[in-house]
Amino acid sequence: MSKYIYAIFNDDDAVMHSIKPLRNKGIKIKDVISPFPIHGLDHELGLNPSRISICAFIYGCIGLCLVSLLIWYTMIHDWPMEIGGKPNFAYWKNLPAFIPVTFEGTVLCTAHGMVITFYLRSKLLPGVTAPHIHDRITDDHFAMKVLIKDPSKEQEIMNELRAHGAVEFVA
Amino acid sequence: MSHYESPLRKPLILQDKTLHDITEDICRPIEQKPTKLWYAAFTVASICLVWWVVCVSYTLGTGLGTWGTNKTIGWAWDITNFVWWVGIGHAGTLISAVLLLFRQKWRLSINRSAEAMTIFAVICAASFIVSHMGRPWLAYWPLPLPNQFGSLWVNFNSALVWDVFAISTYFSVSLVFWYTGLIPDFAVLRDRAIAKNLAPWRKSFYSIVSFGWMGTAKNWQRFEEVSLVLAGLSTPLVLSVHTIVSMDFATSIIPGWHTTIFPPYFVAGAIFSGFAMVQTLLIITRKILNLEAYITIYHIDMMNRVIMITGSIVGCAYITEFFIAWYSGVEYESYCFVNRATGAYWWAYWSMMTCNVFSPQIFWSKKARTSVALTFVVSIFVNIGMWFERYVIIVSSLHRDFLPSSWSMHHPTFTEVGIFIGSLGLFFVLFLLFAKFFPVIAMSELKTIVKSSSTQAKKYQKENVELVTSH
Numbered sequence: 001m002s003k004y005i006y007a008i009f010n011d012d013d014a015v016m017h018s019i020k021p022l023r024n025k026g027i028k029i030k031d032v033i034s035p036f037p038i039h040g041l042d043h044e045l046g047l048n049p050s051r052i053s054i055c056a057f058i059y060g061c062i063g064l065c066l067v068s069l070l071i072w073y074t075m076i077h078d079w080p081m082e083i084g085g086k087p088n089f090a091y092w093k094n095l096p097a098f099i100p101v102t103f104e105g106t107v108l109c110t111a112h113g114m115v116i117t118f119y120l121r122s123k124l125l126p127g128v129t130a131p132h133i134h135d136r137i138t139d140d141h142f143a144m145k146v147l148i149k150d151p152s153k154e155q156e157i158m159n160e161l162r163a164h165g166a167v168e169f170v171a
Numbered sequence: 172m173s174h175y176e177s178p179l180r181k182p183l184i185l186q187d188k189t190l191h192d193i194t195e196d197i198c199r200p201i202e203q204k205p206t207k208l209w210y211a212a213f214t215v216a217s218i219c220l221v222w223w224v225v226c227v228s229y230t231l232g233t234g235l236g237t238w239g240t241n242k243t244i245g246w247a248w249d250i251t252n253f254v255w256w257v258g259i260g261h262a263g264t265l266i267s268a269v270l271l272l273f274r275q276k277w278r279l280s281i282n283r284s285a286e287a288m289t290i291f292a293v294i295c296a297a298s299f300i301v302s303h304m305g306r307p308w309l310a311y312w313p314l315p316l317p318n319q320f321g322s323l324w325v326n327f328n329s330a331l332v333w334d335v336f337a338i339s340t341y342f343s344v345s346l347v348f349w350y351t352g353l354i355p356d357f358a359v360l361r362d363r364a365i366a367k368n369l370a371p372w373r374k375s376f377y378s379i380v381s382f383g384w385m386g387t388a389k390n391w392q393r394f395e396e397v398s399l400v401l402a403g404l405s406t407p408l409v410l411s412v413h414t415i416v417s418m419d420f421a422t423s424i425i426p427g428w429h430t431t432i433f434p435p436y437f438v439a440g441a442i443f444s445g446f447a448m449v450q451t452l453l454i455i456t457r458k459i460l461n462l463e464a465y466i467t468i469y470h471i472d473m474m475n476r477v478i479m480i481t482g483s484i485v486g487c488a489y490i491t492e493f494f495i496a497w498y499s500g501v502e503y504e505s506y507c508f509v510n511r512a513t514g515a516y517w518w519a520y521w522s523m524m525t526c527n528v529f530s531p532q533i534f535w536s537k538k539a540r541t542s543v544a545l546t547f548v549v550s551i552f553v554n555i556g557m558w559f560e561r562y563v564i565i566v567s568s569l570h571r572d573f574l575p576s577s578w579s580m581h582h583p584t585f586t587e588v589g590i591f592i593g594s595l596g597l598f599f600v601l602f603l604l605f606a607k608f609f610p611v612i613a614m615s616e617l618k619t620i621v622k623s624s625s626t627q628a629k630k631y632q633k634e635n636v637e638l639v640t641s642h
Contacts, residue, residue: 012622013174035190035359036618037391045388050396074315074324083328100333100415104340107408111344111401115351118397119382122390124354128383135366138359138386140190140618 001151004030006133006143007158007166012038014165015142019044022164027157028147035138052121056114063109064102071098134170143170174622178632183277184625186464190618193465197356197614198363200460202373205607208459216599223593226586227302235305237586243579244569248587249303251561252594255444256296257338257416258437258557261409262445263289264345267352268405271398276620277473280465283356283613284456284605285449286349291601292448293342295594300338302590330418337415341408348401355394355615357381413441420564426507427568430495436488440557443481443527446474447553452602454547456611465612468541475540478553482531485560489528507568515580516567519559526556 009015016038019029032041042049072091075081075098080088088094119125133143146161148154158169188196205213230237240247263285270278301307313335315325325332361377363369384390417437420428450471457466496508512520530552533539540546566581605611622628 032388033386034388034391035194035386036355036615037395038388039619041388042392047389047392050389050393052393052396053400056400070315071327075327079321079324081326083326086328088328094328097328100411100418101327101336103407103411104333104336107344107404108340111347111404114397114400115347118351118393122393124382124384126379126382129378130358130361130381130383130385132362132365135362136191138355138362138615139194 002147002149003151003171005146005148005154005158006033006170007146007161008134008137008168008170009142009144009165010140010167011165012036012142015144016041016044018161018164022160025160027160028149029144030147031145033133033137033143033145035140035142052114052118055117056110059113060106060110062113063106066109067102067105068098070105071101134168174628177624180624181469182624182626182629183280183467183469183620184465184617184627185467187627187630188464188621188625189627190621193614193618193621194359194363196462196464197610197612198360200606201360201608201610202363202367202369206459209603209607212599213603216596216603219593219596220600221596222589223596226589226593227298230302230586230590231307235303237584239582239584239587241579241581243572243577244566244581246303246565246569247581248562248583248591249299251558251565252591253296253299253303254416254561255558256292256299256594256598258413258441258444259448260289260292260296260341260345260445261413261438261441262449263287263292264341264405264409265442265445266449267348268402268409271402272406276624277470279617279620280462280467280470280612281449281453281474282616283349283352283609284453284611286345286352287602287605287609287611288445288448288452289345290342290349291598291605293338293345294601295598297338297342298594298597299590330415330422333415334419337412341412344401344405344408348398348405351394351397351401352613352616353380353609354382354384355386356610356613358384358386359614360610410438413438425568426501426503427511427564429504430492432488432491432495436485436492439481439484439488440560443478443485444553444557446477446481447550447557450474450478450546450550451554454543454550456606460606460611462612465617468543471543471546472537472540475534475546475549478549479531479534479540482527482553486528489524503573507571510571511563511567514567515570516563519563519567523556523559523563526552527560530556
């Protein structure tokens with residue numbers, strides 16, 4: 001029976017610098033939960049870079065197209081008006097006046113699209129409850145999620161983790 | 172210790188604060204009963220808010236005739252207040268987005284409350300747009316919705332339509348930027364409520380608003396990327412918003428409004444007034460919530476520098492306007508500016524000049540920049556001065572129309588004054604609720620600099636250097 005345990009650390013540097021030696025000893029570190037972002041941790045854990053900014057770019061392109069289409073349809077195609085001696089006969093001729101709204105619409109779609117993607121992808125939604133691993137996991141303690149495949153080796157792994165700075169264990 | 176601690180830079184967190192101290196200091200005021208001072212402030216603000224409801228209801232029920240505006244002066248306090256509030260909002264985005272892109276770590280103690288200020292200020296600004304419409308039930312007309320008039324669409328050539336898109340985009344993007352940053356801090360409050368077995372409503376409220384935040388490595392990786400991209404988007408956005416607000420004036424043909432200098436001049440003025448409001452709010456907040464270790468004299472000094480620089484930019488813009496009015500050779504333009512400084516509204520003009528151009532010049536002195544009392548006084552002066560700036564631009568440009576028979580003056584009624592005072596009440600009610608229930612400092616982000624820029628880190632470094640040298 002394999003199971004997970006959480007090794008609790010009280011220093012971010014101890015967590016950062018123990019990942020490599022622990023992994024070299026065959027200990028399966030699945031995740032690290034921390035109260036603040038630890039820079040370089042994603043690299044150390046071997047996580048892939050986030051693709052969320054690529055999504056943001058795509059949302060921006062979609063926003064740009066939708067807003068341009070809206071302006072073209074309303075101002076040029078459906079009901080062209082002549083305001084102040086400036087007729088709306090061709091989209092490109094009126095483009096300078098359309099830039100502000102096009103820009104705002106693009107930013108709107110990019111920002112909201114990206115944030116919604118972030119919430120859904122990270123399963124952050126109202127009503128979702130997070131497991132309460134340790135009282136101070138969002139305060140000043142750090143949890144390392146370790147997979148234990150062979151229960152007989154549990155004590156050995158815990159000793160190893162303790163040697164690298166773990167102060168507590170939560171099953 | 173692998174973190175680099177600069178021996179030259181001043182620490183951003185004082186009093187040897189540890190990670191746990193930060194959590195305690197920020198969460199304690201939220202978990203305790205509010206102080207008497209909070210109740211007193213909340214009562215005053217609520218009374219103003221009630222007055223706002225009364226005056227807005229009277230305006231909407233009776234009509235815009237309850238205001239002092241007339242055929243010549245069609246815009247007065249309403250749009251003055253709108254521009255004033257929007258401008259104030261800009262500092263929050265400047266602090267959280269522009270200073271993030273410039274890697275200015277001192278933003279971390281002030282970005283949360285400055286962003287809250289942005290959101291509340293934009294709400295106040297929007298309330299003036301709705302109340303000055305006269306028929307607010309038709310407030311959806313600036314939106315490009317299919318309708319029964321033909322279908323007659325909104326005019327995308329119009330600066331006022333640009334403004335609708337700019338303000339609503341700005342508000343909603345600022346809101347998600349702020350909320351995304353709040354999620355990890357709500358999780359702190361949730362975990363503390365569970366650990367300390369606090370009131371059940373706290374557990375469920377902070378559990379719902381924290382969206383099930385865990386703080387896994389992947390969470391943080393995405394969080395940081397989202398923050399960076401949002402900062403990159405908000406920076407041009409905030410510049411575009413006040414540019415477009417200025418175009419409401421600049422694209423008209425009214426002398427005094429029809430100028431190309433308006434966009435940069437308005438943006439500088441917005442940053443100027445916004446930082447002044449941040450100072451006003453934070454000097455009070457740090458005192459009441461005992462946050463002197465986080466919002467230090469260094470932070471106040473830095474913001475005063477921004478106030479001084481932007482105040483000088485605004486001063487240059489005032490002088491440039493005058494020069495161009497003369498240099499252009501346009502009679503109407505020259506008259507407008509001479510009249511502004513010496514005409515019927517000379518007092519408004521010179522209040523503006525004194526508060527905006529002269530008063531921040533005191534900050535060339537370091538002693539003045541690091542004085543809390545003086546900073547507070549100057550910040551109030553700047554708030555007043557920037558209100559007068561918009562009043563001068565709007566009312567003094569309008570009151571001498573092209574035909575002398577149309578010349579007029581603006582006398583505010585109690586309704587107009589009431590809506591303005593009331594909007595301050597609305598703002599402070601929202602801000603006080605924020606200070607009571609939300610973490611006023613971005614704890615999770617501030618914790619990243621404990622090892623690189625706190626007095627604790629300095630001490631650690633010093634001890635270690637001594638250890639090294641003594642061996």
